[in-house]
Amino acid sequence: MIDKSLNWLDDRLGFAKGGRTFLDKIFPDHWSFMLGEIALYSFVILLGTGVFLSLYFVPSGHEIVYHGSYVPLRGQHVSEAYASTVGLSFDVRSGLLMRQAHHWAADIFLGAIAVHMARVFFTGAFRKPREFNWIVGTLMLILGIVNGFLGYSLPDDLVSGTGIRIAFSIIESIPVVGSYLGFFLFGGNYPGSGIIIPRFFTIHVLIVPAIIVGLLAAHLGLLVKQKHTQFPGKGKTEHNVVGSPMFPTFIAKTTGFLFVSAAVTFLLGGFAQINPIWQFGQYEPYQISYAVQPDWYMGWLDGALRIMPSWEWVGWGHTLPLEVFLPAVIFPGLIFNILIVWPFIESIYTKDHEYHNLLDRPRDRPKRTAAGASMLTLLFAVFFASSTDVMANFFQVPLIDVLWFFRFFVPLAPIAAYFLTLKICQEMRAAEGIGKRKHALVVERSTTGEYTTTASPVRPGDEHEELEAIPVPTFIDTTDPELATAAGVRRVIR
Amino acid sequence: MSDKTTPLEGTLPPATLDDPHLLPSAKNPKRMEALAALAMVIGMAGFVAFIYVYWVNASNKWEALTLGIGMLGLGVGVIAWGKYLMPQGPFVEERHEFHSTDDERESFNAAITGRGGIEVKRRKMLLGVFALGGGVMTLALLIPGVRSLGPKPAKSEGTQGSTEDSLFTTNWKKGAKLVTVGGRPVKVDDLDVGGVLTVFPQGHEGSSPDQVILIRLAQLGPNDPPYPIAAPGRTEWGVQGYVAYSKLCTHLGCPVGLYQERTQQLVCPCHQSIFNVNAGAIPQFGPAPRPLPMLPITVDATGQMRANGGFDQAVGPGFWERP
Ligand code: HEM
Numbered sequence: 001m002i003d004k005s006l007n008w009l010d011d012r013l014g015f016a017k018g019g020r021t022f023l024d025k026i027f028p029d030h031w032s033f034m035l036g037e038i039a040l041y042s043f044v045i046l047l048g049t050g051v052f053l054s055l056y057f058v059p060s061g062h063e064i065v066y067h068g069s070y071v072p073l074r075g076q077h078v079s080e081a082y083a084s085t086v087g088l089s090f091d092v093r094s095g096l097l098m099r100q101a102h103h104w105a106a107d108i109f110l111g112a113i114a115v116h117m118a119r120v121f122f123t124g125a126f127r128k129p130r131e132f133n134w135i136v137g138t139l140m141l142i143l144g145i146v147n148g149f150l151g152y153s154l155p156d157d158l159v160s161g162t163g164i165r166i167a168f169s170i171i172e173s174i175p176v177v178g179s180y181l182g183f184f185l186f187g188g189n190y191p192g193s194g195i196i197i198p199r200f201f202t203i204h205v206l207i208v209p210a211i212i213v214g215l216l217a218a219h220l221g222l223l224v225k226q227k228h229t230q231f232p233g234k235g236k237t238e239h240n241v242v243g244s245p246m247f248p249t250f251i252a253k254t255t256g257f258l259f260v261s262a263a264v265t266f267l268l269g270g271f272a273q274i275n276p277i278w279q280f281g282q283y284e285p286y287q288i289s290y291a292v293q294p295d296w297y298m299g300w301l302d303g304a305l306r307i308m309p310s311w312e313w314v315g316w317g318h319t320l321p322l323e324v325f326l327p328a329v330i331f332p333g334l335i336f337n338i339l340i341v342w343p344f345i346e347s348i349y350t351k352d353h354e355y356h357n358l359l360d361r362p363r364d365r366p367k368r369t370a371a372g373a374s375m376l377t378l379l380f381a382v383f384f385a386s387s388t389d390v391m392a393n394f395f396q397v398p399l400i401d402v403l404w405f406f407r408f409f410v411p412l413a414p415i416a417a418y419f420l421t422l423k424i425c426q427e428m429r430a431a432e433g434i435g436k437r438k439h440a441l442v443v444e445r446s447t448t449g450e451y452t453t454t455a456s457p458v459r460p461g462d463e464h465e466e467l468e469a470i471p472v473p474t475f476i477d478t479t480d481p482e483l484a485t486a487a488g489v490r491r492v493i494r
Numbered sequence: 495m496s497d498k499t500t501p502l503e504g505t506l507p508p509a510t511l512d513d514p515h516l517l518p519s520a521k522n523p524k525r526m527e528a529l530a531a532l533a534m535v536i537g538m539a540g541f542v543a544f545i546y547v548y549w550v551n552a553s554n555k556w557e558a559l560t561l562g563i564g565m566l567g568l569g570v571g572v573i574a575w576g577k578y579l580m581p582q583g584p585f586v587e588e589r590h591e592f593h594s595t596d597d598e599r600e601s602f603n604a605a606i607t608g609r610g611g612i613e614v615k616r617r618k619m620l621l622g623v624f625a626l627g628g629g630v631m632t633l634a635l636l637i638p639g640v641r642s643l644g645p646k647p648a649k650s651e652g653t654q655g656s657t658e659d660s661l662f663t664t665n666w667k668k669g670a671k672l673v674t675v676g677g678r679p680v681k682v683d684d685l686d687v688g689g690v691l692t693v694f695p696q697g698h699e700g701s702s703p704d705q706v707i708l709i710r711l712a713q714l715g716p717n718d719p720p721y722p723i724a725a726p727g728r729t730e731w732g733v734q735g736y737v738a739y740s741k742l743c744t745h746l747g748c749p750v751g752l753y754q755e756r757t758q759q760l761v762c763p764c765h766q767s768i769f770n771v772n773a774g775a776i777p778q779f780g781p782a783p784r785p786l787p788m789l790p791i792t793v794d795a796t797g798q799m800r801a802n803g804g805f806d807q808a809v810g811p812g813f814w815e816r817p
């Protein structure tokens with residue numbers, strides 16, 4: 001029956017030829033290889049919940065009187081975007097769950113990409129032939145951040161509206177073309193001609209997701225073609241992959257993992273409140289909420305803006321707002337460009353142009369690891385700098401002192417992190433194997449006062465021998481007559 | 495694995511059912527199977543409960559809980575099946591030479607440089623015209639694609655325009671009435687000392703570039719100096735102890751909403767820029783580069799507060815065309 005339908009399909013699609021290799025694809029096992037899967041599944045959840053939201057959300061800045069079921073807001077003038085998001089939260093059944101799950105999925109998506117990227121970086125998985133996938137991944141990260149910001153802006157609430165205002169001013173700060181870019185994106189001077197929410201909506205639900213889907217296809221296609229990297233280990237070489245097969249083992253595990261990711265997202269969406277826009281109120285350009293906090297993936301830009309000195313440059317009839325342009329345009333631009341070209345810089349520096357399918361242990365590449373640690377320290381430092389006011393309140397120190405602390409901490413900490421990491425890597429390499437000893441050494445003193453050490457005998461059961469890896473079998477031989485009629489099983493006559 | 499039988503079919507060797515590569519990794523497969531089934535049953539129960547919860551319109555928390563249990567149960571069940579009961583190997587797959595052979599490369603490259611190259615050499619002119627045509631097409635498409643998006647920003651201060659297409663313009667003009675966001679005209683005795691109010695030019699209530707913060711610094715009569723510490727050249731810009739500044743932060747345009755009366759500072763909550771109101775709203779601290787532009791104000795015979803002119807510069811953050 002199954003055979004028949006598969007053949008019917010193959011007559012028309014001809015997939016059996018390559019399909020077998022696909023089913024036999026081997027996936028190496030390591031917990032850190034699941035990070036990319038988390039990102040992938042969060043994106044799937046974003047698409048699903050996002051479609052739900054888009055059925056109710058009204059992308060319009062048009063002002064109406066609120067009549068929904070959230071009492072404190074009744075009779076107030078709000079935009080349709082804001083009213084429909086409040087409606088999603090209170091009047092659409094399951095709406096609040098879907099909204100909050102969408103927002104949590106976005107946070108998890110970007111977090112998973114960042115950690116996945118760190119894994120790829122520190123293990124050297126970006127080396128030849130995988131440079132393209134590193135670049136594609138970085139592009140998805142950038143687009144994810146952009147789309148997160150756009151989505152965050154859609155509800156037209158007081159907190160996100162302030163974010164849009166800041167975004168406009170950042171665009172304005174770009175020399176020569178800044179005001180043109182800002183006017184073209186916003187349809188005029190801020191706050192624009194009311195077109196910004198519909199525009200952001202189209203970019204958020206169509207343009208960026210479509211590009212991400214395309215990049216994702218390229219990412220996974222390359223992964224299949226180039227095959228997964230693996231950590232060194234028994235029987236693992238540069239020329240093979242050892243692990244479990246795509247079908248059925250990997251499929252089962254990864255499908256389960258999709259469900260678990262979705263479960264976590266929905267549990268967060270139901271129990272952990274996020275972005276309660278009905279408390280913030282409708283955005284008005286002359287109002288400000290004192291709790292302006294962007295989503296975490298924007299925090300590092302906010303921090304950079306805060307600690308920047310007020311270095312506006314004025315001359316020749318022009319203004320160059322360096323206090324904005326440097327931290328908000330040049331700084332992220334530099335970070336993302338360094339990320340994109342890193343694989344090439346590294347291979348030029350190491351003069352290594354070979355294929356690499358076995359992963360590095362981070363300690364074995366001290367300079368790369370130190371550079372990565374340095375970059376992470378920089379990002380964390382500016383991230384924390386985005387809460388200077390919170391820290392000043394918490395530690396009861398003047399804001400000005402906190403600010404000056406960060407003005408020194410942000411450039412200096414990465415340098416310290418570099419040398420510290422370098423040292424740690426070297427120490428760890430020197431201590432190689434120390435933690436690994438499976439059983440005690442027996443030290444004996446002979447009658448002449450001489451010490452000898454011998455390994456204590458291995459206790460039975462302590463030793464587990466690993467199997468030799470074999471290719472995924474085509475047929476299962478069995479003497480069990482009941483099983484012998486199943487597909488792929490051949491009865492062996494004894 | 496004793497009896498290796500008939501030659502292989504397909505490309506890969508057969509295995510026997512008792513091959514250790516195919517055995518489940520669970521110590522007790524029967525128990526694991528039961529556990530996996532249990533997890534999936536719990537999951538199913540979760541989904542059934544979700545339908546019920548939706549039916550009775552219970553809270554979002556119940557929906558999340560039931561849905562979460564459903565997906566978690568089903569997911570854990572399948573993972574347990576895959577991880578502990580399905581063949582774990584280790585299996586191996588060879589990586590073949592990734593790039594193409596030299597022959598394949600050569601013939602591919604030859605097709606491009608040879609077959610294509612000859613055509614290009616033979617028809618240089620056509621290629622040039624085509625490339626040019628493509629370039630012009632790109633330009634032609636870009637013009638509506640970009641130019642339609644918004645108005646061109648006004649080039650300089652002198653250029654007249656509405657606030658919508660100029661970064662230099664506001665709706666403040668000599669004689670404009672100061673009104674609240676609700677449109678109520680502001681009278682000279684509306685504020686106590688230390689009081690602040692966000693005001694707009696009448697007819698433009700709520701407009702972003704027009705927002706102005708009106709502060710009463712002291713109780714001064716008509717015969718006193720206009721405001722306590724008058725900035726040079728602006729001695730007449732305040733009136734009876736009132737001063738008015740653009741409320742747009744010169745850093746990134748957040749409304750500078752927080753007035754600290756004791757220190758007479760305006761604080762921007764976005765990145766903590768602090769402006770000294772007493773000294774012409776110059777930035778004292780933080781990333782803001784410029785003082786908040788000051789609006790000259792006056793009081794008419796009826797006690798109505800009015801603008802005594804527009805701003806003398808562009809309000810808000812810096813930009814290239816700003817002189
Ligand atoms: C890269 C993927 C995406 C990211 C990072 C993302 C992120 C976000 C965020 C953070 C919000 C604010 C939610 C809130 O708290 O209200 C949002 C709103 C929204 N998103 Fe997405 N999203 C993504 C993809 C999508 C897709 C594919 C769709 C539709 C097909 C979509 C539809 C919507 C809608 C309609 C809203 C506004 C409704 C609301 O705010 O409740 N999103 N998005």
Ligand code: FES
Pocket residue numbers: 743744745746747748762763764765766767780781782
């Ligand atoms: S916008 Fe006011 S300090 Fe940044």
